[in-house]
Amino acid sequence: MILNNVFLSQHLYKSMEELDEKKADKELVEMEIEIKADKRALETKVSRMQFDSMTEELNTMFQELLSKITGQEQDWHKIIDKISNEMECKLDRIELDPVKKQLEDRWKSIRKQLQAQPAPKEDDAAGIRKQLVARFHCISCDRPVDMLTPGPHLVTVPSTPGLPSHKSNRPYTIYELEQVRQHCRSLRPGTNHGHFEMASSERAMMQMQRIHTMMCRQIERVQRHLAGPERTYSHGALREIGPSRYPHILSPLQRTSQSLPKQ
Numbered sequence: 001m002i003l004n005n006v007f008l009s010q011h012l013y014k015s016m017e018e019l020d021e022k023k024a025d026k027e028l029v030e031m032e033i034e035i036k037a038d039k040r041a042l043e044t045k046v047s048r049m050q051f052d053s054m055t056e057e058l059n060t061m062f063q064e065l066l067s068k069i070t071g072q073e074q075d076w077h078k079i080i081d082k083i084s085n086e087m088e089c090k091l092d093r094i095e096l097d098p099v100k101k102q103l104e105d106r107w108k109s110i111r112k113q114l115q116a117q118p119a120p121k122e123d124d125a126a127g128i129r130k131q132l133v134a135r136f137h138c139i140s141c142d143r144p145v146d147m148l149t150p151g152p153h154l155v156t157v158p159s160t161p162g163l164p165s166h167k168s169n170r171p172y173t174i175y176e177l178e179q180v181r182q183h184c185r186s187l188r189p190g191t192n193h194g195h196f197e198m199a200s201s202e203r204a205m206m207q208m209q210r211i212h213t214m215m216c217r218q219i220e221r222v223q224r225h226l227a228g229p230e231r232t233y234s235h236g237a238l239r240e241i242g243p244s245r246y247p248h249i250l251s252p253l254q255r256t257s258q259s260l261p262k263q
Helices: 002-022 026-035 039-044 048-089 093-115 170-186 192-227 235-240 252-259
Strands: 133-137 144-148
Antiparallel strands (some): 133 144
């Protein structure tokens, strides 16, 4: 019994010592409780990272809304300008009534014309008669006179004299003869091709002389008609320009016969 009491007392002492070492002061506990956050209040709080992320999202949303509002404002201004331009082009109510009345009157007149029966069209005549002989009276004796109906007046061009022509054919003839001479010299004598070429040249030269003679005759006629007694070159004068007048001008066949060697 005494041992049990001793043991209990020792246990009580140990418990007292532990309480002295580990027990909390009441004032300190109350102060700590005041500083300590409530658990229910902590549930309503957020962290710093969540707050920053939400702030960035809100900022992005505000920027998007601002851009949309700006775009809608621009569209709104465009629509207002378009409506203003259309309103300027529109007619006023007072101005519309006269136009409407004019259109109605025009439609009534067109409708009457459409309902009215068209007049029968007559065929055109196949031919007409015109009096060719006009009947007039003389001024002095009052005698009836038959005269032809004057036709349409034709505008004519006044006749003018021609330009003066060259009265001599020597330069042109000399040039052609010199050209024939050079062509004949380039050919070899004694060949069929050479004879053919010379004959062709002679024929062409004769034809050109005939054409030139005809032209001179025509010029002579015109000069006689315009100038009268003016001196012109006749066909005899043209014949004098030939080989009889200038014996040193030989024909291509004569020059060829002279150039061929004698057998």
